[in-house]
Amino acid sequence: MKVLTDVMEQVIKRNPNETEFHQAVSEVLESLEPVAEKHPEWLKAGLFSRIVEPERQVCFRVTWVDDNGNVQVNRGFRVQFNSAIGPYKGGLRFHPSVNIGIIKFLGFEQIFKNSLTGLPIGGGKGGSDFDPKGKSDGEIMRFCQNFMFELAKHIGADTDVPAGDIGVGGREIGYLFGMYKKLRNEFTGVLTGKGLEWGGSLARTEATGYGVCYFMEEALNAKGKSFKGATVSVSGSGNVAIYATQKVHQLGGKVVAMSDSNGYIYDPEGIKLDTIKRLKEVERQRISKYVESHPSATYTEGCSNIWNVKCDIALPCATQNELDGEAAKTLIANGCYAVGEGANMPSTPDAVEQFIKNKVVFGPAKAANAGGVATSALEMSQNSMRYSWSFEEVDAKLKNIMVNIYKGASEAAKEYGQEDNLVVGANIAGFLKVASAMYAQGIL
Numbered sequence: 001m002k003v004l005t006d007v008m009e010q011v012i013k014r015n016p017n018e019t020e021f022h023q024a025v026s027e028v029l030e031s032l033e034p035v036a037e038k039h040p041e042w043l044k045a046g047l048f049s050r051i052v053e054p055e056r057q058v059c060f061r062v063t064w065v066d067d068n069g070n071v072q073v074n075r076g077f078r079v080q081f082n083s084a085i086g087p088y089k090g091g092l093r094f095h096p097s098v099n100i101g102i103i104k105f106l107g108f109e110q111i112f113k114n115s116l117t118g119l120p121i122g123g124g125k126g127g128s129d130f131d132p133k134g135k136s137d138g139e140i141m142r143f144c145q146n147f148m149f150e151l152a153k154h155i156g157a158d159t160d161v162p163a164g165d166i167g168v169g170g171r172e173i174g175y176l177f178g179m180y181k182k183l184r185n186e187f188t189g190v191l192t193g194k195g196l197e198w199g200g201s202l203a204r205t206e207a208t209g210y211g212v213c214y215f216m217e218e219a220l221n222a223k224g225k226s227f228k229g230a231t232v233s234v235s236g237s238g239n240v241a242i243y244a245t246q247k248v249h250q251l252g253g254k255v256v257a258m259s260d261s262n263g264y265i266y267d268p269e270g271i272k273l274d275t276i277k278r279l280k281e282v283e284r285q286r287i288s289k290y291v292e293s294h295p296s297a298t299y300t301e302g303c304s305n306i307w308n309v310k311c312d313i314a315l316p317c318a319t320q321n322e323l324d325g326e327a328a329k330t331l332i333a334n335g336c337y338a339v340g341e342g343a344n345m346p347s348t349p350d351a352v353e354q355f356i357k358n359k360v361v362f363g364p365a366k367a368a369n370a371g372g373v374a375t376s377a378l379e380m381s382q383n384s385m386r387y388s389w390s391f392e393e394v395d396a397k398l399k400n401i402m403v404n405i406y407k408g409a410s411e412a413a414k415e416y417g418q419e420d421n422l423v424v425g426a427n428i429a430g431f432l433k434v435a436s437a438m439y440a441q442g443i444l
């Protein structure tokens with residue numbers, strides 16, 4: 001449709017070199033053609049041009065002093081993309097690859113993901129090109145404090161509530177929250193992923209990984225399959241990967257491969273999660289160390305080779321574009337029948353095309369990994385009530401949300417003539433709610 005093609009052209013022209021952002025917008029706009037045809041009033045209100053432009057984006061200098069007394073300068077970002085259905089909500093990523101294009105792609109995806117949860121949260125994302133790897137605790141703390149010095153001016157419990165993402169876990173959220181509290185002299189739920197003693201929610205740590213499995217179990221069940229007895233590969237070994245692995249094991253599947261950015265391990269007897277948790281969560285070690293204590297396992301250099309491992313179900317849980325068209329073909333040739341995206345946009349457009357064409361049960365990120373942000377929204381609710389729910393209560397709500405996301409995406413896919421295409425279904429279901437809210441609120 002001409003209007004949508006024009007919007008895409010404008011996005012490319014206005015945001016040169018932001019390839020990941022272009023990729024994310026292009027996928028969503030393609031899915032929205034039938035919606036645009038059905039809603040001429042949204043076209044007239046310029047809704048499609050407005051939704052691809054962040055409401056606000058801030059970019060700031062973060063200066064800190066390393067352990068050797070050297071001054072270091074990093075760049076911080078916060079993109080407040082869309083607040084039509086609630087305060088901006090989305091994680092902070094600390095990784096050397098971070099730039100404005102990456103943050104915008106993540107923020108854009110977040111709008112629809114947050115809408116899919118059914119909870120009142122808008123879309124945002126932030127981060128820095130700071131590399132936490134190899135930094136001391138003191139350096140991490142000084143960086144986080146200086147990052148929050150600036151970020152605090154732009155966020156608030158009813159305005160924008162950041163959380164963790166790659167490189168930002170419980171330790172970093174603690175330092176960030178401490179500085180916000182000191183600067184504002186207020187104890188509010190301004191960040192999620194907090195420690196349990198100071199406003200965090202039970203099951204938040206597990207939520208994204210568990211949520212991917214709840215979503216995929218529902219999608220698999222619809223095709224007469226399940227995790228039970230399945231062989232599974234999980235890329236990454238961070239927060240999402242660890243808890244996805246835990247849930248796969250609880251559901252009766254066997255995870256045989258995991259990775260980090262250097263390489264992957266293969267353990268045909270099933271990966272022992274206790275070892276991974278010790279190496280990654282406590283010792284902050286490389287995954288190659290796993291083979292030292294598990295003779296049944298092998299280590300292979302090169303993280304993308306993990307997709308050569310034969311598996312029934314693949315859960316990419318590391319980072320964007322980690323699974324390309326060739327990897328998708330290899331997975332399919334090896335009998336893989338389901339892929340659930342734990343990471344954000346881990347499959348390239350070529351890979352997605354392969355999955356859809358070959359009728360692989362494919363759970364796209366914005367639906368499959370929405371459990372993290374959903375539970376963050378539950379953390380916000382508990383903070384507002386000054387109350388906390390038990391692990392079981394939060395986990396049950398999370399499961400219910402993931403089942404509903406699956407239903408919403410699959411029903412939308414069917415309604416718009418693309419049965420079983422959860423990419424299209426998730427994009428449409430996520431978009432409809434935000435679009436009606438934007439339309440109701442006038443031209444802004």
Ligand code: NDP
Nearest residue numbers: 165166167208236237238239240260261318319343344372
């Ligand atoms: P973590 O920092 O805890 O873990 C990231 C993992 O991915 C690590 O094992 C890391 O290896 C690996 N990794 C990072 N970059 C690369 C790369 N370029 N190539 C290969 N592997 C890489 O992050 P999370 O687990 O929190 O996040 C993982 C993904 O899930 C991200 O896409 C994130 O946006 C998404 N996500 C996270 C949510 C959450 O609640 N945490 C919610 C929704 C989505 P190494 O240690 O070597 O760097």
